[in-house]
Amino acid sequence: MVSRVIPVDSFDLVIFGGTGDLARRKILPGLFRRFRAGQMPADAQVIGAARSDMDDAAFREMVREAIVEFGGNGTPDPGDLDAFLERVAYQSVDAKGEAGWSELEDKLRDDCVRAFYFSVGPSLFGDLAERLRTFGLATETSRIVVEKPFGNDLESARALNRELAQYFDETQIYRIDHYLGKETVQNLMAVRFGNVLFEPLWNAQFVDHIQITVAETVGVGGRGGYYDHSGAMRDMVQNHLMQLLCLIAMEPPAQFEPDAVRDEKLKVIRALDPVEPHHIVRGQYGADEKQPGYRAHVENERSRTESFVALKAHISNWRWAGTPFYLRTGKMLRARASEIAVVFKDAPHSIFGAEAGRHRNVLAIRLQPNEGMTLDVTIKEPGPGGMRLLDVPLDMSFADALGPDGGEVPDAYERLVMDVIRGNQTLFMRGDEVEAAWAWTDPLIDSWEARGDVPKPYDPGSSGPEDALMLMHRDGRRWRDIKA
The missing domain is CATH 3.30.360.10 (Dihydrodipicolinate Reductase; domain 2)
Incomplete structure (x- = not known):
């Protein structure tokens, strides 16, 4: 029995917190497995974003190490890994400031799906959402992915929902529960x-x-x-x-x-x-x-x-x-x-x-x-x-x-x-x-x-x-x- 893989549209995926533990253990190795399965289009981009001062080469090396350590199923094929890393880039940004946002916008394409993964603490969700709009990175079809915790109680959950709703429609917000x-x-x-x-x-x-x-x-x-x-x-x-x-x-x-x-x-x-x-x-x-x-x-x-x-x-x-x-x-x-x-x-x-x-x-x-x-x-x-x-x-x-x-x-x-x-x-x-x-x-x-x-x-x-x-x-x- 052969599983059927359905390719997705071309995309630019920005991972805020791209040097963090979740990105290294789950998100980046998962994307590599989808690439290896033939589901990622040839021109898809994965862009890590964080405060760290790092260039593309250093980030790619970090991604390589993460995939080798957490990718599962033995040592990855070097050719596959090199081909995946060609689609990986990095941009340093300040979630609460202005540094790096214009440079990040320059890396994104206009003719594909734009998705932004907030692999950061909830205290930064509002700042990231606001800057995506202010600097013109988010379009009407862009999507944001937010990790739990979605608030600490009803009051904070409502406040978080209101904050995100200022910048994104409910149809653009993906609250992820990996279960x-x-x-x-x-x-x-x-x-x-x-x-x-x-x-x-x-x-x-x-x-x-x-x-x-x-x-x-x-x-x-x-x-x-x-x-x-x-x-x-x-x-x-x-x-x-x-x-x-x-x-x-x-x-x-x-x-x-x-x-x-x-x-x-x-x-x-x-x-x-x-x-x-x-x-x-x-x-x-x-x-x-x-x-x-x-x-x-x-x-x-x-x-x-x-x-x-x-x-x-x-x-x-x-x-x-x-x-x-x-x-x-x-x-x-x-x-x-x-x-x-x-x-x-x-x-x-x-x-x-x-x-x-x-x-x-x-x-x-x-x-x-x-x-x-x-x-x-x-x-x-x-x-x-x-x-x-x-x-x-x-x-x-x-x-x-x-x-x-x-x-x-x-x-x-x-x-x-x-x-x-x-x-x-x-x-x-x-x-x-x-x-x-x-x-x-x-x-x-x-x-x-x-x-x-x-x-x-x-x-x-x-x-x-x-x-x-x-x-x-x-x-x-x-x-x-x-x-x-």
Whole structure:
């Protein structure tokens, strides 16, 4: 099976923060993979922009090193890498001043797509947007890409949206969430809406509950200063997990078109009930014999910021009334894994008797590692001795299913950047989505701050605080094991 690559129109992509960590680890290696796949036009340009005083040759060498280190799949072909670097340039600019902007404008062409990636902190979004207009770099068809965090609460999100709206129309703003670029997330929509098998069962009548887990084995690392003012709720739940919840719960859009999809996602967020205080658990990882704990990592011995959150949510609409959604995310957990599990209800009557045990169908969508899906079905255990039942998975790993000729599964960033060039906003968040998510999240944060809530401690390498297990046990359910 050979994957089909659809070329995009010619483009000039300017990466503000082009010497930063995100550009080096994700954006530039992703662009190289799209170039190698034949998706980048021959005359496309990639221009790095930052405050550093650097010429084209020095920037190209930095890009070369980044692709070798983070490009994956072995050492890149030298010819391919040299050909890609010919399309790479650099311009020093001052985001808050005037230096470099006229020179950057001279590097851009008039007859192609212009896209500007803001791979910088949100405090610079407004400055960059204003200067793109002031110096004439942005046209009516230009696009800007902004990274999270999209605000720190509802008030700041609204302020950020207002600021960007002064210079760019909503159709030109691409708020990127890399989770939505994962192959499995998009396959979730294909499974739901492309198969008659699942959609008739995708409701409270047949689904017992849904679990969404995003687990990490690493700590806060070098992000301690940011993370201690953010926490797992702001850093993960408000955006990544919220987006997964929307895709799993939304109504079928009339068509696979940007605003149709985003309208349905927005309806889900607005239908979310407030979360009761006893339906949320916050945790903070401690120390072990190998490394210090969270408070040492963030250099704040009195920190009450959570590195783990588990909660139970309900959606008040006809499709999901009464069906709980359990969300959890955390750092320093047992395994690195992201999974959505749709747990279907028991058969209404078992003809095999109580001794056959309890068996349920579970559709598990794995986002990482080893993207794919499994469907647990109940069969008879082979051999004599009566009707003994067991659950077996029907497993579809994308790497196995596509075979050796299926091509590489694109990284989320390379897929999303190509969608920006195409002008396809389907997998990007709209401003009202972001504000609705904060409107649901803010009261949760305000309530535990008002109570003086202290996160529950948990051991590194565990599955989180014991209270998170009880969140499920009280309902007669259990979390699925976190497996790498």
